Amino acid sequence: MPILGTLASSTQKSFNSFESIATVTVASGGSSVIAFSSIPSTYQHLQLRSSWGFENITNNTWLNVQFNGDSGSNYAYHAIRASGSSSPGISQNFGATKAVFGADDNGDAVIWASSISDILDYSNTSKYKTTRSLAGQDRNGAGAVNIWSSLWMSTSAISSITIIPDFSTFRQGSIFALYGIKG
Amino acid sequence: MPSTYEPIATRTADGSTAFFDFSSIPQIYTDLILVIGGSTGDSAPFIRLNSDTSKIYSSTRLRGDGSSSSSGRRVRADGSPNDTRLEVGLGSSNEIVTNTFHLMNYTSTTTNKTVLCRANQASSAVHFSVGLYGSNSAINAIRVGNTNSNALSSGTVISIYGIKAA
Numbered sequence: 001m002p003i004l005g006t007l008a009s010s011t012q013k014s015f016n017s018f019e020s021i022a023t024v025t026v027a028s029g030g031s032s033v034i035a036f037s038s039i040p041s042t043y044q045h046l047q048l049r050s051s052w053g054f055e056n057i058t059n060n061t062w063l064n065v066q067f068n069g070d071s072g073s074n075y076a077y078h079a080i081r082a083s084g085s086s087s088p089g090i091s092q093n094f095g096a097t098k099a100v101f102g103a104d105d106n107g108d109a110v111i112w113a114s115s116i117s118d119i120l121d122y123s124n125t126s127k128y129k130t131t132r133s134l135a136g137q138d139r140n141g142a143g144a145v146n147i148w149s150s151l152w153m154s155t156s157a158i159s160s161i162t163i164i165p166d167f168s169t170f171r172q173g174s175i176f177a178l179y180g181i182k183g
Numbered sequence: 184m185p186s187t188y189e190p191i192a193t194r195t196a197d198g199s200t201a202f203f204d205f206s207s208i209p210q211i212y213t214d215l216i217l218v219i220g221g222s223t224g225d226s227a228p229f230i231r232l233n234s235d236t237s238k239i240y241s242s243t244r245l246r247g248d249g250s251s252s253s254s255g256r257r258v259r260a261d262g263s264p265n266d267t268r269l270e271v272g273l274g275s276s277n278e279i280v281t282n283t284f285h286l287m288n289y290t291s292t293t294t295n296k297t298v299l300c301r302a303n304q305a306s307s308a309v310h311f312s313v314g315l316y317g318s319n320s321a322i323n324a325i326r327v328g329n330t331n332s333n334a335l336s337s338g339t340v341i342s343i344y345g346i347k348a349a
Contacts, residue, residue: 018188020349023213040184049214049346051288051297082245082254111315114287114297134285134299136313140241141258145313147245175288177213177348180184 017182019043024176030055030169034176037160041123044183046158048101048117052174054165057107063115064098066162067129067152074153075099081146098164099150102135106142107168113137117148122158129158184349187212191343196221198337202328205343210290210321212345217284219272219327221339226331227274228282231267232296232316233324238266239317248308259317270330271312273302280304289322296322 024034039046054061066075075096081103082088091100102115115135122129129152136145152158163176189212194203201224208215219228238260246253259266272282285299298314316322327341 016186018186018346019184020187020347021184023348049285049287049348051291051294053294080245080252082243082252084243084254084256086253086255088245088252088254110293110319111295111317112288112297114285114299114313116285116299134301134311136243136299136311137297138241138243138256138313138315140315140317141256143243143313143315145243145245145254145311147311173291173293175213175348177346179187179346179348 019180021178021180026170026172026174028172030171032169034163034170035160036178039159039161040180041157043180044121045181046119046122047179047181048119048176049179050115050176051112053109053112053171054104054107054168055171057168060103060105061166061168062100063102064164064166065101066098066164067158068156068160069162070154071097073097075150077148077150079146079148081144083144099131099152100148101133102148103144103146104137105144106139108139111137111139119158125155125157127155128153187347189345191345193340193342196335196337196339198334201332201334202326203341204324204326206324208323208325209345210323211347213288213348214346215286215289216344216346217286217325218342219282219339221279222276222336223274223280223339224329224333224335225276226329227270228272229268229270229328229330230284231326232322233320234326235318236267240266240269240314242269242271242312242314244271244310244312246308246310269298269314269316271298271300271314273304273308273310275304276336278304278306286322292319292321294319
């Protein structure tokens with residue numbers, strides 16, 4: 001697709017190692033859970049790219065994630081979160097019941113949060129699974145930027161991902177797009 | 184599965200230009216990724232969207248420099264140029280710096296636009312920012328420039344990619 005003022009547009013081609021697997025777009029009425037199932041095990045890594053808003057929240061709500069329906073205390077996470085003050089805050093939990101991919105502390109109707117999460121070696125059956133996430137929401141003098149790392153203490157290949165906020169529902173139009181990255 | 188992550192455009196600075204304009208950006212992707220690799224000149228880069236010079240840009244940042252971490256904000260209408268553009272990256276006149284901007288859900292006409300930016304400057308700091316373009320307009324143009332209006336260093340490469348969700 002040509003673009004004005006550029007030289008390289010005539011030589012573009014797709015990278016074949018990054019593929020769209022599935023996308024969930026929240027329909028009218030919102031949704032309290034986002035689920036991906038039957039994830040093929042043919043990639044090296046997964047990437048989840050999300051843009052979302054929460055309905056009617058006044059407190060910080062996290063983007064919680066469980067793999068393969070596991071709601072046991074088999075997760076751990078660490079995070080550093082910055083909200084414009086001089087000292088960034090931290091969060092951590094070992095033995096959690098969820099991984100965390102991001103947060104939203106406001107639920108604004110038009111200013112949504114975004115996150116990009118990598119799920120590394122997700123189909124490996126000999127080691128635990130590690131994720132990393134960049135997430136944030138700026139609201140002109142409010143909001144936060146945060147970095148998360150999560151661990152799922154299971155050697156099972158990941159075949160499903162469920163995203164569940166602490167409370168509230170996702171707004172209509174929120175997008176959760178799952179991609180596969182070949183090795 | 185459909186392949187995606189397509190290069191849209193690339194420009195390479197020759198040392199004489201303070202900014203580059205990317206226009207007529209296709210509206211067929213879900214997210215855009217803008218990568219600036221090189222020495223950006225005597226200051227950090229900025230991006231301006233849709234040629235919009237309204238005071239509707241703001242950002243929040245996290246920074247680590249090897250001895251401490253810090254956070255800060257830039258808000259609209261604070262009287263400085265940064266409220267008419269996003270200044271969320273790092274730059275140097277004598278060092279290769281990488282800035283990667285993720286323009287999320289850039290075609291939405293019902294929400295403001297969130298931009299995530301990761302920046303690395305090995306001798307100085309690592310940096311992660313979230314920027315807000317306070318408009319519901321779809322993004323169809325991006326200006327990338329030097330915040331001091333001086334030339335981007337020769338060899339700096341600016342690339343834009345599109346990612347399309349199936």
